[in-house]
Amino acid sequence: MNAFEVRRNRLYDWMAMEGVALAMFEDCESRRDPSLRWLTGQPGDALLFLSLDRQSLLVPWDINMAVLYAQAEMVVPYAEFERRPINALRAAVEFLKTPFGSKVEIPAVTPYPVFLQYVEALSDFDILCRNSGIQEAAQQLRAIKDEEEIRIYRKAADITNNIITLLENNIRSGSLKTETDVALFIENEGRRQGCDGTGFETLAAGPARSFGIHAFPPYTGGPFAAPGMSILDFGLKYLGYTTDVTLTFVRGALSNQQEKMLTLTERAYKLAFSMIQDGVSARKVAVSVDALFEKSKKAMPHGLGHGIGLEAHEAPALQSRSDNTWQLKPGMIFTLEPGLYDPVMGGCRLENDILLSDTGVEALTKARIIRL
Amino acid sequence: MNAFEVRRNRLYDWMAMEGVALAMFEDCESRRDPSLRWLTGQPGDALLFLSLDRQSLLVPWDINMAVLYAQAEMVVPYAEFERRPINALRAAVEFLKTPFGSKVEIPAVTPYPVFLQYVEALSDFDILCRNSGIQEAAQQLRAIKDEEEIRIYRKAADITNNIITLLENNIRSGSLKTETDVALFIENEGRRQGCDGTGFETLAAGPARSFGIHAFPPYTGGPFAAPGMSILDFGLKYLGYTTDVTLTFVRGALSNQQEKMLTLTERAYKLAFSMIQDGVSARKVAVSVDALFEKSKKAMPHGLGHGIGLEAHEAPALQSRSDNTWQLKPGMIFTLEPGLYDPVMGGCRLENDILLSDTGVEALTKARIIRL
Numbered sequence: 112m113n114a115f116e117v118r119r120n121r122l123y124d125w126m127a128m129e130g131v132a133l134a135m136f137e138d139c140e141s142r143r144d145p146s147l148r149w150l151t152g153q154p155g156d157a158l159l160f161l162s163l164d165r166q167s168l169l170v171p172w173d174i175n176m177a178v179l180y181a182q183a184e185m186v187v188p189y190a191e192f193e194r195r196p197i198n199a200l201r202a203a204v205e206f207l208k209t210p211f212g213s214k215v216e217i218p219a220v221t222p223y224p225v226f227l228q229y230v231e232a233l234s235d236f237d238i239l240c241r242n243s244g245i246q247e248a249a250q251q252l253r254a255i256k257d258e259e260e261i262r263i264y265r266k267a268a269d270i271t272n273n274i275i276t277l278l279e280n281n282i283r284s285g286s287l288k289t290e291t292d293v294a295l296f297i298e299n300e301g302r303r304q305g306c307d308g309t310g311f312e313t314l315a316a317g318p319a320r321s322f323g324i325h326a327f328p329p330y331t332g333g334p335f336a337a338p339g340m341s342i343l344d345f346g347l348k349y350l351g352y353t354t355d356v357t358l359t360f361v362r363g364a365l366s367n368q369q370e371k372m373l374t375l376t377e378r379a380y381k382l383a384f385s386m387i388q389d390g391v392s393a394r395k396v397a398v399s400v401d402a403l404f405e406k407s408k409k410a411m412p413h414g415l416g417h418g419i420g421l422e423a424h425e426a427p428a429l430q431s432r433s434d435n436t437w438q439l440k441p442g443m444i445f446t447l448e449p450g451l452y453d454p455v456m457g458g459c460r461l462e463n464d465i466l467l468s469d470t471g472v473e474a475l476t477k478a479r480i481i482r483l
Numbered sequence: 484m485n486a487f488e489v490r491r492n493r494l495y496d497w498m499a500m501e502g503v504a505l506a507m508f509e510d511c512e513s514r515r516d517p518s519l520r521w522l523t524g525q526p527g528d529a530l531l532f533l534s535l536d537r538q539s540l541l542v543p544w545d546i547n548m549a550v551l552y553a554q555a556e557m558v559v560p561y562a563e564f565e566r567r568p569i570n571a572l573r574a575a576v577e578f579l580k581t582p583f584g585s586k587v588e589i590p591a592v593t594p595y596p597v598f599l600q601y602v603e604a605l606s607d608f609d610i611l612c613r614n615s616g617i618q619e620a621a622q623q624l625r626a627i628k629d630e631e632e633i634r635i636y637r638k639a640a641d642i643t644n645n646i647i648t649l650l651e652n653n654i655r656s657g658s659l660k661t662e663t664d665v666a667l668f669i670e671n672e673g674r675r676q677g678c679d680g681t682g683f684e685t686l687a688a689g690p691a692r693s694f695g696i697h698a699f700p701p702y703t704g705g706p707f708a709a710p711g712m713s714i715l716d717f718g719l720k721y722l723g724y725t726t727d728v729t730l731t732f733v734r735g736a737l738s739n740q741q742e743k744m745l746t747l748t749e750r751a752y753k754l755a756f757s758m759i760q761d762g763v764s765a766r767k768v769a770v771s772v773d774a775l776f777e778k779s780k781k782a783m784p785h786g787l788g789h790g791i792g793l794e795a796h797e798a799p800a801l802q803s804r805s806d807n808t809w810q811l812k813p814g815m816i817f818t819l820e821p822g823l824y825d826p827v828m829g830g831c832r833l834e835n836d837i838l839l840s841d842t843g844v845e846a847l848t849k850a851r852i853i854r855l
Contacts, residue, residue, distance in 0.1 A: 140796065141592070142513075154699045173696045173784065175826045180699075190784055193804055220513070223598040224591055224614040240595045291674050295667050302663050307700040308684075324545045327526045327552075328679040412545065412562055424512060432565055454547045 114259055115182045118150050118252065123165045125248045132213035133236075134161045134245045135200055142220050145421035146249040148351060153181035158189070158199050161245075162207040170199050197232045204236065211235045219246045254418050254426040255442035260352065261466065264444055267349035268464060268475035270304045271356060274347070279481055282336050282360060290315035290330035293343060301347045310346035310353020311423045317341045321359075321458040324413055324450070336483060338363035340373070340457040342450075346423055355419050355446050356478035357462035371407065372451045372459050373480055379403050379449035380461045383415060383429075387447075387465060387472045393429045393437040400449055401431050409451055416446040419464060441469045486631055487554045490522050490624065495537045497620045504585035505608075506533045506617045507572055514592050517793035518621040520723060525553035530561065530571050533617075534579040542571050569604045576608065583607045591618045626790050626798040627814035632724065633838065636816055639721035640836060640847035642676045643728060646719070651853055654708045654732060662687035662702035665715060673719045682718035682725020683795045689713050693731075693829040696785055696822070708855060710735035712745070712829040714822075718795055727791050727818050728850035729834035743779070744823045745831050745852055751775050751821035752833045755787060755801075759819075759837060759844045765801045765809040772821055773803050781823055788818040791836060813841045 112120075126134060136159040138147040147159050156172035169183035170192065177186050185206070192198035200217070209215065216239040217229055230238050256264065274297060281287040287296055294313040301309060316326035318339025326342070335341050339362065346355040361373065379400045386396045397415040404411050416429035427437035429445060439445075443466075450460030464476045484492075498506060508531040510519040519531050528544035541555035542564065549558050557578070564570035572589070581587065588611040589601055602610050628636065646669060653659040659668055666685040673681060688698035690711025698714070707713050711734065718727040733745065751772045758768045769787040776783050788801035799809035801817060811817075815838075822832030836848045 156697070175694050175824065176696075176699060178826070188784070190782070195804070219596055220594045222592045223595045223612040226595040242596045291671060295670055298667055298670065299663060302702075302704050308702070312680075322547045324548075325528070327548060330674075330680070332674050410562070412560070432567070452547060454550070 113182065114257065115151055117257075119161060119167055120165070121252055122150070122161055122245065122249060123163070125245065126161065126163050129245075130214055131216045131239065131245065132163045133204060133207060133209045134216040135159070135196075135203070135218065136161075136246070136249075137196060137218050139196075142218070143422075144218065144220075144246065145351075146246065146253065149249070149253055149421055151181045151183050153177055153183075154351070157181075158196060159183070160200075160203040160207065162209065164207075166207055168203055168206060170203075197228060200229065201232060204233065209236070212237065214239055216240070216245050219244050250426050253420055255440060256420065256444055257442070260420070261442070261444075261468075263350050263352050264354075264464075264466070264475060267306070267347055267352055267354045270301065270306055270349065271347050271354045272477045273304060274300050275356070275358065275477055278343070278358070283483060287336075288334065289332050290317055290335045291332050293335050294330040294345075297345050297347070305349070307348040307351065310348040310355065314342065314344040316343075316458075318457045322452050322454045322456075323458070324452060336360040336362055340365070340369060340459050342458055342460055344460065344462065346419075351421050353419060353421075353423050354464050354476055355423055355462065356464065356476045357448055357450070357460040358478045359459040359461060359480045360483060361459075361480060362483040366456065368453075369456050372409070372453070372456065375404060375407055375409060376449050376451055376459050376461055377480060379411075380447055380463075383447045383449065384465070384472070384474070387439060387467055389439070389441055389467065391439050393427050393439055394431055394433075394435040396439075397429050397431040397435070404449075404451070411449060411451060413450070416448050416462075416465075418443060418445045420444065439467050441467055443467050444475070485554065486629065487523055489629075491533060491539055492537070493624055494522070494533055494617065494621060495535070497617065498533065498535050501617075502586055503588045503611065503617065504535045505576060505579060505581045506588040507531070507568075507575070507590065508533075508618070508621075509568055509590050511568075514590070515794075516590065516592075516618065517723075518618065518625065520793055521621070521625055523553045523555050525549055525555075526723070529553075530568060531555070532572070532575040532579060534581065536579075538579055540575055540578060542575075569600060572601070573604060576605070581608065584609065586611055588612070588617050591616050622798050625792055627812060628792065628816055629814070632792070633814075633816075633840075635722050635724050636726075636836075636838070636847060639678070639719055639724055639726045642673065642678055642721065643719050643726045644849045645676060646672050647728070647730065647849055650715070650730070655855060659708075660706065661704050662689055662707045663704050665707050666702040666717075669717050669719070677721070679720040679723065682720040682727065686714065686716040688715075688830075690829045693831070694824050694826045695830070696824060708732040708734055712737070712741060712831045714830055714832055716832065716834065718791075723793050725791060725793075725795050726836050726848055727795055727834065728836065728848045729820055729822070729832040730850045731831040731833060731852045732855060733831075733852060734855040738828065740825075741828050744781070744825070744828065747776060747779055747781060748821050748823055748831050748833055749852060751783075752819055752835075755819045755821065756837070756844070756846070759811060759839055761811070761813055761839065763811050765799050765811055766803055766805075766807040768811075769801050769803040769807070776821075776823070783821060783823060785822070788820050788834075788837075790815060790817045792816065811839055813839055815839050816847070
């Protein structure tokens with residue numbers, strides 16, 4: 112049984128438990144759902160129907176791509192259904208002989224007006240659209256990486272670490288000078304070393320722009336690693352899985368206030384890392400970091416970290432929001448990324464990818480604050 | 484009055500007509516809505532509340548960024564609301580003194596389960612979530628570009644055309660050899676010429692991969708413009724607005740079948756272009772192109788074109804789907820992009836950005852099928 116079948120089987124079990132006869136996944140431009148790739152190998156732009164009798168029907172936009180990459184019992188091109196998901200669902204209940212009156216689950220992110228259309232078009236079925244449904248079940252399963260995924264991550268992290276070293280050397284030697292130099296070096300070198308590309312748009316912000324949590328535009332022709340604090344946030348995607356790291360480059364003498372920002376950020380990172388263990392509340396870790404900053408009258412304007420995988424941001428959440436109930440578990444891979452930002456002094460952030468396993472806690476990536 | 488105020492005023496008028504007391508826009512990672520930028524200048528990651536008494540409240544994730552770019556009567560950092568949209572909406576009805584019982588419109592893309600949460604949390608109000616609501620009103624207004632937007636587009640198209648010429652020269656001279664060479668040349672040169680960056684991930688597919696509508700991965704270290712048909716699909720973003728063009732590079736002798744694909748694609752493009760005029764049904768143009776391909780027993784597996792602007796795909800749709808009711812109107816800027824794909828012979832596509840104005844039809848970009 113291949114990895115996709117193992118994963119689908121876990122969802123078939125879930126469907127049996129929940130009494131769901133047919134479940135639909137949708138990956139489209141406006142609503143990406145990488146669970147579809149995780150379940151079939153199809154890189155994107157498709158519908159997937161899972162039937163309680165353990166049959167899968169893939170409906171890809173690009174049939175040539177599906178033939179090359181995807182794995183499902185049945186494959187029918189989306190064009191057959193005028194590329195309309197409701198048409199495809201109506202055909203799926205026929206193909207898969209879904210019993211009238213049974214539970215048919217559509218994506219939890221289905222907009223309310225579209226939900227009403229499904230209900231009208233499939234009035235013979237009990238349409239479910241809910242949080243804590245099959246999409247969330249898939250996301251929760253995806254939060255714990257399997258052996259194959261951890262193997263992929265070690266390779267992605269190795270390439271990321273190689274590139275961190277090259278970046279440091281090339282910035283020190285002066286061969287990478289601008290934000291664009293740095294960002295395109297990563298694009299080029301990452302592919303040269305076997306990656307699919309970057310996992311999200313690289314954020315390279317020299318001292319004049321590092322105050323932004325997510326610099327806008329992401330990178331420009333302006334100077335990088337000039338005197339002050341520069342932020343470089345990037346990820347490399349390998350077989351679909353992305354790393355996510357942030358380095359801060361520091362050049363020249365800093366003000367006391369800037370030094371304090373750096374010291375606090377490093378201290379926050381170490382505090383968070385020291386708290387990671389099987390069963391710890393992710394919220395508790397985040398709240399501790401918030402408290403550390405607050406003691407120095409600083410505040411971090413974003414969450415402490417997040418799971419990574421086929422998405423740059425996925426489960427678990429490492430945030431101090433009161434509704435965050437995640438516990439960290441072996442197999443999880445997530446970021447820790449404390450940072451501070453000031454419109455005048457600039458910003459700093461330190462972010463690495465952490466694997467919690469049965470044998471301990473490991474920073475897979477080696478991002479750091481680099482003093483030039 | 485600046486452009487943002489003019490645009491907000493048009494929506495305030497719409498709200499008065501519809502009796503909506505408060506309307507909410509949301510731009511977040513999982514649900515992007517560039518209307519928020521169009522209305523305020525804020526590049527992203529924010530909520531926007533518009534009140535019937537013509538007050539706007541912006542709630543940005545990154546307050547430093549908002550200070551720099553955004554324009555609204557009131558600005559409150561999202562962190563004040565634990566970064567939870569329902570908390571922010573509850574605060575907004577208080578700040579803006581929205582009368583109990585009045586209509587409060589939330590984004591049409593709000594997932595059904597989240598819609599239920601809004602209804603519960605704001606039981607004193609009449610929560611609207613609908614297609615044909617304020618988001619669609621904004622999208623329809625955005626489909627007609629104003630003078631400032633057309634000025635921006637002319638500049639974006641100029642840079643795109645410069646780069647098309649450079650690409651052709653550098654591919655002919657052999658200095659750009661791989662898919663990555665070509666894609667990163669665009670990233671670099673686009674920024675050098677003043678663009679924010681690319682508007683979407685460049686698709687560069689050599690002959691071995693051009694069968695994919697959207698090549699996966701988007702570009703690799705493999706050869707580009709080798710013998711056969713190579714597809715290059717890219718867009719350059721200038722002040723937020725993206726172009727979207729596709730070139731096909733042809734090298735060496737092709738089979739009769741391949742030549743036929745190219746001829747048909749060019750013929751389809753010319754047919755579509757000749758049909759563009761004020762008031763024409765967008766569906767009719769797309770259906771005519773589908774019919775042209777069908778006569779030769781070919782089928783185009785995607786739509787004929789789409790509006791462009793702050794999004795790479797926006798209104799109007801130029802598709803043959805039966806529910807497409809768009810009419811083309813002066814001020815619209817959209818792509819025409821016929822293409823054919825074959826798993827053995829490869830693919831070809833020709834795509835340009837067309838401006839329909841009071842004085843006629845103009846291809847702003849100069850993409851073409853280039854024989855090397």
